[in-house]
Amino acid sequence: MMKRLAPRIAAVLMLLMLSACALPDTQVKTGSVSPSLSIHGAPPNAVLYVDGLAVGNADQYNGTKILAIEEGMHQIQIKQGERVLHAEKIVVSSGETRTVTMNRGDQ
Numbered sequence: 001m002m003k004r005l006a007p008r009i010a011a012v013l014m015l016l017m018l019s020a021c022a023l024p025d026t027q028v029k030t031g032s033v034s035p036s037l038s039i040h041g042a043p044p045n046a047v048l049y050v051d052g053l054a055v056g057n058a059d060q061y062n063g064t065k066i067l068a069i070e071e072g073m074h075q076i077q078i079k080q081g082e083r084v085l086h087a088e089k090i091v092v093s094s095g096e097t098r099t100v101t102m103n104r105g106d107q
Contacts, residue, residue: 035092036066041102042078046085049077066097076100 039048042058049055050067051074058078061067071094078086078100086102 032071032094034068035071035094036068036097037061037074037076037090037092038063038066038097038099039078039102040099043080043085046078046080049075049079051075052077063099078102 037050039058039061040063042048042062044057044059046058047054047056048058048061048067050069055067069092071092073089073091076086076088076090077084086100088100090098090100092098
């Protein structure tokens with residue numbers, strides 16, 4: 001009886017030892033919060049450009065909806081057709097929400 005039980009006990013002990021080191025404990029940390037951009041005072045149908053790329057109607061990013069952008073320097077333009085209504089260089093850092101406000105004279 002003992003001869004039959006010994007291999008089974010050995011197998012159970014081996015499984016217990018292997019299960020103790022099966023997977024390492026890992027943690028995933030997210031990076032910093034992306035900066036964002038909001039536009040105030042943009043007229044309807046004006047298009048927002050970030051670094052020369054059209055990203056949508058400027059008035060949709062009025063603070064209720066914001067645009068996530070990369071950290072660093074960016075060229076911001078607000079255009080209606082080919083006419084540039086507002087142009088500005090901004091620098092944003094992690095977690096910052098930058099608001100670009102158009103003046104009445106820009107329109």
